[in-house]
Amino acid sequence: MLLYPGKNFQDTSQELGEKIVMELCDKYLDVGRKVITDNYYTGVLLAIQLLDRGTHLLGTLRKNRKGLPVEVTIAKLIKREVVGKESKTGFVVGKRMDKRQVHMFRIDKT
Structure with missing residues (x-):
């Protein structure tokens, strides 16, 4: 558990969601695990x-996150249709x- 202590918790180098995930996962990093997040935390x-x-x-991801391919975010789909794109x-x-x-x-190492 991580308690939110207010404004001082957030530094300028990371967004709040990134900082929370990195702190909560710290002891599980560097060993090849997978982290699954919801759309508030997921980002490039x-x-x-x-x-x-x-x-x-x-x-899952919010469609307005920075760095996402425009072709995917603006695509108009019908039910059960899927579109995707892999970046370099x-x-x-x-x-x-x-x-x-x-x-x-x-995201995976290529």
């Missing part, structure tokens, strides 16, 4: 930080339509 910068520590990230840096962003759109993110 967190994924890169985790990958630098030998940890992979998988999670090794992360994959996908979107699936069911009752609503769900954005997904995965």
Whole structure:
């Protein structure tokens, strides 16, 4: 458990979500584990930080996160249709339509 002590908790080098995940996972990093997050925490910068520590990230994603491929975020899908794209840096962003759109993110070493 990690208690939020207020404004002083956040430094300028990391977003709040990134800092929380990195602190909570600290003793599990560097051994090849996978971290699964929901859309509040999932993002490209967190994924890169985790990958630098030998940890992979998988999670749902908010479509307005920085660094996502525009082709995926703006794609109009019908029910059960899926679209995805892999970047040169090794992360994959996908979107699936069911009752609503769900954005997904995965990063691995290539």
